[in-house]
Amino acid sequence: MLPIDIRPDAILRELNEYGEKLAHGVNNLMQVGEIACGVTPKTVVYQEDKLKLFRFDPPADRVPSRVPLLIVYALVNRPYMTDLQENRSTVRALMEAGQDVYLVDWGYPDRADRFLTLDDYINGYLDRSVDVIRERHRLQRINLLGICQGGTFSLCYAALHPDKVSNLVTMVTPVDFQTPDNLLSHWVREVDVDLLVDTLGNVPGEMLNWTFLNLKPYQLMGQKYLGLLDTLDDPEALKNFLRMEKWIFDSPDQAGEAFRQFIKDFYQHNRLIHGGLTIGEPVDLRNVTMPVLNVFAEQDHLVPPDASRAMRGRLGTNDYTELSFPGGHIGIYVSGKAQKTVPPAIGKWLDARAPAR
Amino acid sequence: MSQTDDWMAGWIKAQQGYWRAWEDMARQAAGGKVSEDAQRQRLGEGLDHWWKAVSAFAPADGRAMFDKLMQAGQGYFVLAEHMLTGGGQDTKPADALEQWLDGLRKTWEPWSAAASAWPPAHGMATPGQRDAPMQGMATFWDLPMDTWNRMLATVMPLPGDFTQAFHGNGEHPLRDQVNRFLSIPTVGYTREAQEQAQQLARRQLDYLAASQAYQAAFGKLGLQSVDAFRQALHARAGDPVTSLRELYDLWVEISESAYADFVMTDEYQTLYGRLVNSLLALKQQLALVVDQGLEAMHMPTHAEITTLQSRQQALRRDNQRMKNEINGLKKEMNLLHQQIAALQAKAAMPAQAPRKAATTRSRTPAQTAASAGARADVAARRDADKARKS
Numbered sequence: 001m002l003p004i005d006i007r008p009d010a011i012l013r014e015l016n017e018y019g020e021k022l023a024h025g026v027n028n029l030m031q032v033g034e035i036a037c038g039v040t041p042k043t044v045v046y047q048e049d050k051l052k053l054f055r056f057d058p059p060a061d062r063v064p065s066r067v068p069l070l071i072v073y074a075l076v077n078r079p080y081m082t083d084l085q086e087n088r089s090t091v092r093a094l095m096e097a098g099q100d101v102y103l104v105d106w107g108y109p110d111r112a113d114r115f116l117t118l119d120d121y122i123n124g125y126l127d128r129s130v131d132v133i134r135e136r137h138r139l140q141r142i143n144l145l146g147i148c149q150g151g152t153f154s155l156c157y158a159a160l161h162p163d164k165v166s167n168l169v170t171m172v173t174p175v176d177f178q179t180p181d182n183l184l185s186h187w188v189r190e191v192d193v194d195l196l197v198d199t200l201g202n203v204p205g206e207m208l209n210w211t212f213l214n215l216k217p218y219q220l221m222g223q224k225y226l227g228l229l230d231t232l233d234d235p236e237a238l239k240n241f242l243r244m245e246k247w248i249f250d251s252p253d254q255a256g257e258a259f260r261q262f263i264k265d266f267y268q269h270n271r272l273i274h275g276g277l278t279i280g281e282p283v284d285l286r287n288v289t290m291p292v293l294n295v296f297a298e299q300d301h302l303v304p305p306d307a308s309r310a311m312r313g314r315l316g317t318n319d320y321t322e323l324s325f326p327g328g329h330i331g332i333y334v335s336g337k338a339q340k341t342v343p344p345a346i347g348k349w350l351d352a353r354a355p356a357r
Numbered sequence: 358m359s360q361t362d363d364w365m366a367g368w369i370k371a372q373q374g375y376w377r378a379w380e381d382m383a384r385q386a387a388g389g390k391v392s393e394d395a396q397r398q399r400l401g402e403g404l405d406h407w408w409k410a411v412s413a414f415a416p417a418d419g420r421a422m423f424d425k426l427m428q429a430g431q432g433y434f435v436l437a438e439h440m441l442t443g444g445g446q447d448t449k450p451a452d453a454l455e456q457w458l459d460g461l462r463k464t465w466e467p468w469s470a471a472a473s474a475w476p477p478a479h480g481m482a483t484p485g486q487r488d489a490p491m492q493g494m495a496t497f498w499d500l501p502m503d504t505w506n507r508m509l510a511t512v513m514p515l516p517g518d519f520t521q522a523f524h525g526n527g528e529h530p531l532r533d534q535v536n537r538f539l540s541i542p543t544v545g546y547t548r549e550a551q552e553q554a555q556q557l558a559r560r561q562l563d564y565l566a567a568s569q570a571y572q573a574a575f576g577k578l579g580l581q582s583v584d585a586f587r588q589a590l591h592a593r594a595g596d597p598v599t600s601l602r603e604l605y606d607l608w609v610e611i612s613e614s615a616y617a618d619f620v621m622t623d624e625y626q627t628l629y630g631r632l633v634n635s636l637l638a639l640k641q642q643l644a645l646v647v648d649q650g651l652e653a654m655h656m657p658t659h660a661e662i663t664t665l666q667s668r669q670q671a672l673r674r675d676n677q678r679m680k681n682e683i684n685g686l687k688k689e690m691n692l693l694h695q696q697i698a699a700l701q702a703k704a705a706m707p708a709q710a711p712r713k714a715a716t717t718r719s720r721t722p723a724q725t726a727a728s729a730g731a732r733a734d735v736a737a738r739r740d741a742d743k744a745r746k747s
Contacts, residue, residue, distance in 0.1 A: 001451050001452065001455070002451045002454055002455050002587070002590045002591065003451075003590060003591070003593050003594045003595070003596065003597040003598065004440075004450055004451040004454060004590070004597055004598045004604065005451075005597040005598070005599050006440070006450050006598065006599060006600060006601060006604070007450075008440075008441055008450060010600070010601075011437050011440060011441060011450065011601050012441075014437070014600060014601045014602060015434065015437055015601070018430065018433070022426065022430070025426070111662075111666065112666060112669070114663075114666050114670075115666055115667050115669075115670035115671075116670065120670075120674070124677065183620065183621065186620075186621060186626055187620070187625075187626065187629050189626055189630070190626055190627060190629070190630025190631075190634075191629070191630050191633050191634065192630075192633075192634045192637065195634060195637045195638065195641065196633070196637055198641070199637045199638075199640050199641040199644065200637070200640070201663065206508050207508055209508070210504055210505065210507075210508040213504060214504065214620075216613055216617075217504070217613075217616065218609045218612045218613045218616065219609060219613055221504065222428075222432055222609065223605075223606065223609045225425050225426050225428070225430075226430070226433060226602075226605070228426065229426065
């Protein structure tokens with residue numbers, strides 16, 4: 001017999017509790033109001049097409065680092081993940097660590113943006129954003145912090161424009177796209193990306209959502225919502241949940257040509273490490289000669305640690321540091337532990353390499 | 358009474374009815390007699406009915422969230438339902454669960470066989486169809502396929518049901534008829550249009566075959582999950598499961614683990630690639646047919662807009678390149694102007710000052726200008742070099 005010791009009345013009691021939580025939850029859901037994300041005050045300092053370059057308003061009571069830090073987020077999902085709420089904000093924690101923080105927001109591409117290429121994004125939008133910051137601060141080089149796909153972009157940018165990057169920080173950044181545990185890479189191997197882009201133009205955000213949810217479907221589409229029931233009566237916990245939920249499903253469409261090149265060159269042919277990658281000019285990781293801090297998450301199911309660690313030994317720099325965080329791809333930005341450890345460590349690493357005032 | 362109070366009152370009333378019915382069912386498990394209410398009302402359905410009644414008044418954001426909660430709850434409730442009623446009278450929850458798992462296994466078995474010998478035999482029920490053990494389970498076992506169909510609705514101008522329209526069930530399968538139709542050579546004035554229609558139908562069949570193969574593979578996965586779930590339960594002898602939630606969590610854990618193993622296989626890679634590629638090929642053909650209609654009506658076609666978008670981006674790139682060149686030239690011009698100004702300042706300087714004056718620290722305005730010009734010279738040259746590089 002199966003080792004189950006549940007009496008029928010206990011089952012009914014559990015179901016009764018479930019129903020009550022649901023009924024009370026309706027009230028709280030009705031009263032929860034608008035879910036605000038992106039809490040730290042910021043100012044648009046440059047705008048081009050749908051791109052916005054923000055500078056987070058420096059605190060009046062502190063002089064930030066002389067060399068500003070530009071956060072380069074992925075095209076997938078939205079950058080407010082780095083500034084989700086007051087007590088879960090990588091941006092705020094970086095500012096508290098003394099950094100002068102800028103952020104590239106790529107916006108939501110529409111069909112008129114379908115022919116934007118990686119060259120347009122990296123040597124166009126990103127390079128012009130970097131130039132704006134350099135001019136504002138009268139500096140030859142600034143610091144870059146790339147996140148996930150944005151980390152890959154930052155790495156490519158640093159290889160193509162090493163004269164403009166003082167220090168490079170990458171977070172949960174894939175470099176080797178074909179490690180054995182990379183599920184996304186495994187799935188796209190037989191997808192005809194040319195057919196995909198030629199047919200759809202831009203790749204719908206819904207398609208990406210479907211892909212990400214299917215990495216762990218039973219947890220992400222079922223169990224997670226049962227877990228929510230336990231927090232429905234706590235308005236703050238409910239808001240936290242809804243903020244994450246908003247972010248998870250806030251997936252911009254992907255500009256078709258950039259998506260085509262990213263999937264083919266990175267996921268299918270792994271050209272960043274095998275060579276042969278061209279983004280305007282050939283990308284050679286040996287040109288990355290500035291100091292590099294590579295931060296990755298040990299339980300990352302989207303970018304496995306080995307995909308990030310592959311950076312080691314492939315760059316031209318003599319100053320390469322790894323920082324591993326015991327958490328997941330999202331936890332590295334939002335968990336309480338991450339807030340206390342990761343941004344301060346980044347600030348310290350950058351300060352150690354800052355020019356003397 | 359406020360609207361919220363109304364909902365609560367409705368909920369409590371509904372709850373009372375359902376709990377009465379279900380307490381009866383619990384008594385039945387202990388040897389009592391089941392009431393007609395309990396036979397008629399399914400617990401998950403009761404919740405569903407209540408939500409349908411109140412959800413019309415809920416704001417859109419909250420409604421979407423609650424829909425998800427309801428969907429997740431269905432799997433949970435079904436689990437409870439089978440444990441309470443699965444084995445009929447005098448059956449303990451553990452036995453009822455065992456019998457239910459047997460039932461699930463029987464449902465998945467033909468699909469598991471089908472996954473290795475596609476296509477399945479005619480008349481086979483699909484895993485999500487209403488076999489007794491599967492009732493209410495579409496939200497759990499079929500989650501990946503279910504979300505695929507939802508995603509599909511966002512990229513196809515046709516409802517998901519349409520893409521499933523050609524099925525192989527029945528004595529005279531429609532698929533055979535379609536295949537016969539597709540073998541007719543196209544002729545005459547509308548030959549190309551006929552050919553396009555045939556191609557569309559072929560691609561629809563390809564997609565159908567790919568999605569059925571994908572679904573059949575999930576049947577195999579379902580079977581593996583049931584077996585793994587049973588093994589995991591037996592492995593807990595001495596540490597029995599004591600709550601429904603614990604049982605549900607274990608079920609999720611085991612299913613997720615079996616799924617994770619399956620989707621890393623080469624078999625899944627091929628199935629997934631085939632599913633996506635066949636869908637896109639269908640959509641591409643559909644777009645072609647739509648374009649033909651638009652063209653006939655003298656309206657802009659998808660292909661024409663794509664061409665314009667491509668040319669527009671090429672023009673923007675040219676524009677940006679020229680802007681960079683103009684900026685570079687401007688900087689060079691500035692440099693030249695500064696050099697000229699410096700030369701003019703130098704030429705305007707009075708004759709060589711006496712040696713003594715030269716050793717003093719004081720400078721004439723012209724000297725200051727010349728020196729500033731030289732500094733600007735260096736800076737401007739540096740800027741121009743940068744502009745050329747960029």
